[in-house]
Amino acid sequence: MLNSRRLALFHCWVAFGAFLPAVLLGAWQMLMRSPLPAPLDDPGAYYASVTLHGTVMAYVITTFFAMGFGYAVAATSLGRPLRGAAAAWAGFVICLVGTAMAAATVVAGKASVLYTFYPPLLASPWYYLGAFLLVAGSMVWVVLMVVNMVGWKRDNPERPVPLAMFAITATALLWAWAAAGVEIELVGILLPRAFGWSDLIDAGLGRTLFSVTLHAIVYFWLMPAYIAFYTLVPQAAGGRLYSDTMGRLTFIMFLVFSLPVGMHHLFADPEHGSGFKFLQSFLTFLIALPTLLTVFSITASLEIAGRHRGGRGLLGWIATLPWEEPMVLAVALSLVMLGFGGFGGLINMSYAMNMMIHNTSWVTAHFHLIFGGAVVIMYFAIAYEMWPRITGKPLRSKALARWQLWLWFWGMLITTIPWHIAGLMGQPRRIAIFDYSLPLVARMASLVNISVIGGFILLVSAILLITVLVRSHFGERSVTEPLRYALAVNPPRQVPASLNGFALWNAIVLVLMIVAYGYPIGQFFFLKSHSAPAVEVTSQSAAAGVQ
Amino acid sequence: MAREQGPFKTDNPWPRIGWWSVAGLLAAGAVLGFVVLGGEQQNGPRLGTWTAICRALGIASDTGPATAPQPPLQTPTRIAWTAATLARIAGGDVKHGEFVALNCAACHGEQGVSQSGLFPTLAGMDAGIIYKQLDDFRAGKRSWGAMNAIATALSDQDAADVAAYFAGRVNGLAPILGENFHGGRTLREADVATRLAFAGDPARGIPPCAACHGPSASKPGAPSLKGQRPEYIERQLAAFAQGIRQNDINRQMRTVAMQLTPDEMHAIAVYYGSGAAPAELAGR
DSSP states (O other): OTTHHHHHHHHHHHHHHHHHHHHHHHHHHHHHHSSSOOSSOOHHHHHHHHHHHHHIIIIIIHHHHHHHHHHHHHHHHHTSOOTTHHHHHHHHHHHHHHHHHHHHHHHTTSOOSOTTOOTTEEOOHHHHHHHHHHHHHHHHHHHHHHHHHHHHHHHOTTSOOOHHHHHHHHHHHHHHHHHHHHHHHIIIIIHHHHTTSOSEEEHHHHHHHHHHHHHHHHHHHHHHHHHIIIIIHHHHTTSOBSOHHHHHHHHHHHHHHSSTTGGGGOTTOTTSOHHHHHHHHHHHGGGHHHHHHHHHHHHHHHHHHHHHTTOOTTTHHHHTSOTTSHHHHHHHHHHHHHHHHHHHHHHHHSTTTHHHHTTBHHHHHHHIIIIIIIIHHHHHHHHHHHHHHHHSSOOSOHHHHHHHHHHHHHHHHHHHHHHHHHHHTTOBSSOSOOOTTSHHHHTTHHHHHHHHHHHHHHHHHHHHHHHHHHHHHTSOOOOOOOOOOOOBSSOOSOOOGGGSOSHHHHHHHHHHHHHHHHHHHHHHHHTOOOEEEOEEOTTOOGGGSOO | OOOOOOTTOTTSHHHHHHHHHHHHHHHHHHIIIIIIHHHOOTTSOOOOHHHHHHHHHTOOTTOSSOOOOOOOOOOSOSOOOOHHHHHHHHTOOHHHHHHHGGGTHHHHOGGGOOOSTTSOOOTTOOHHHHHHHHHHHHHTSSOOHHHHHHHHHSOHHHHHHHHHHHHTOOTTOOOOGGGGOOSOOSTTOSSHHHHHHHTOBGGGTBOOTHHHHOTTSOBTTBOOOTTOOHHHHHHHHHHHHTTSOOOOTTSHHHHHHHHSOHHHHHHHHHHHHTTTOHHHHHHO
């Protein structure tokens, strides 16, 4: 893996190192919300914990993992050393400093604003500065992905860019577009107020800018999983990718359609009219296209592998798949969770149906199932696949890894299915303490208790993950094959220029963003002002919550 | 490998597919969101296209920074307790007041002792109180049927005179059962009315009634409860609670009455009105 090996290892260790404490916080939060007794029964600590859990899971783990995976992919798929390794290390350090700054501020109780910031809530400037550095540092990675792909294309004018490299560059571009929203919000609105340079916060503008990030970031999280679906799963299953073109189209569609859709997070916000909310809701439905295309391609690729291994009949190929491979097991579990979560997502994105579940536990359950389930389980599988290649030591052991995946799967289902139901019953999200003596809340008690069990299964699974990775890290060195990517049934010899680069698609994204967000953001500058005094939560006392 | 083409050259198939499909999707979404959905009203006819688009953009006639609705300025009374006011009341002519009081007897009873649950007893009431209520009726600060018209017909001097007349008629008033200061001034008192009258309910911010109305239901500066009928007291409490009566200068009665339950209002009314109509109470 040439010079990217150490880069990938460091990034992944930061990601998974942060993962375990974040899961621990999650389990404690489940306990806190439940009728069961929780240690440190303090609402102030709860909101700090939710902030840290969200920040680590949404920004730290995903960003570091995508960067590490990206460096590995760039070096292995292009078959040459990573260009700009020094810059990559600089980016790593910037991200790490940002992470430490943000995390320390939250732990100090000075930033209980949740990772989505929620202006006019106001945290300590160190939190915002940390988040900004983390995002800004990852832009180094974005530039390096583009530089490596463009450089390879220039050196290999006759060959199509390998699908894995094409996809990780799409991921990087998607993140660059998506992160623009949160960066502008931080620099333009939150940091000036946090430093005391302005008196008011334009909450409407802040929320709108964050919505640019808030949905596309989900696809930034998702993309490494999809890259594994297309390029690693067919290889691990012993087959071939059904279609290389479908893969390219999928990643292009994610880049185009996951950006102009964030306002479906603002359906209940008063600062926008119904027109743009509907338009973005409408565009959100198009994300179903690459999702369904992927489900089809991956199932087809697995069928190719199963039949190649001797499977016969309509469904006989399923049994012959190498289920002992963590990657193959993970993709099946991931698709099940993607199915459950995806159907829930259709309700969230529908302008009218959203009102039924707005701000309830349903939403929390939905993104835990999609991100915490379908996506993260693929991160695990990718880690199990990459670890021997990065460390040069075999995985210890595959059986333990399978246990971990199964526990994660069941843990997530047991956590999120009752959570969905409690949401339908009206349980609000972001609440530290429920009074279970009220008849309306008492009905949810048993559901919440079941969720807690799921939460602790997830904690056990997270401990297993770290166990497997650490044991492998310190194992005996042995020769391992390099990371190999799946060949397509018809390997591409020539692809159209538009499926081999992003100029066209970036231009389309630009137009879509101007149409979808031009007026909703522009209106704040010529029509309305929503500026409000900030609500500082930096000095929130521990007893501020409802007892 | 094909040479990289400009993203805007629509004679190539992929740019053509990309741009046309995006344009089509945007057009469909815009028409559905701005014209179709924007024109739809829950209980009304479809809006015109232009109005629909403006509405879908969030531009309505009231677009602009929202302001909190300001309640109309309301003064509970016109009376200011200046030396001049007090001097005017003190100088009330009882003789002329007796003449003016002929207007009152039909409702407030002979000698100002009410025989009906609708009307208060005026006999023995503090002159300042009567004068203020008359002015409130005249200014529309308090409303009750004929009283507004009658009060409007009186001059300031007439009001002071009739107030002086009724204030002097202290004999013949019914006693109050609680007047003899028996126990029950603590929060532990079981009887609701006695507890509220003498101890209040600090948890709800309710001061004891006796703090203003006096331990024997009569104290200068507050209307006398002495001799009032329970129906009248209960009706006034309810009127304060609902904001129908608003002429308490510092909202003290509205604040207290809002916190009382109907049962508590009834109990207090029965307690203070117990001397006035024992026969009716038994029936209730």
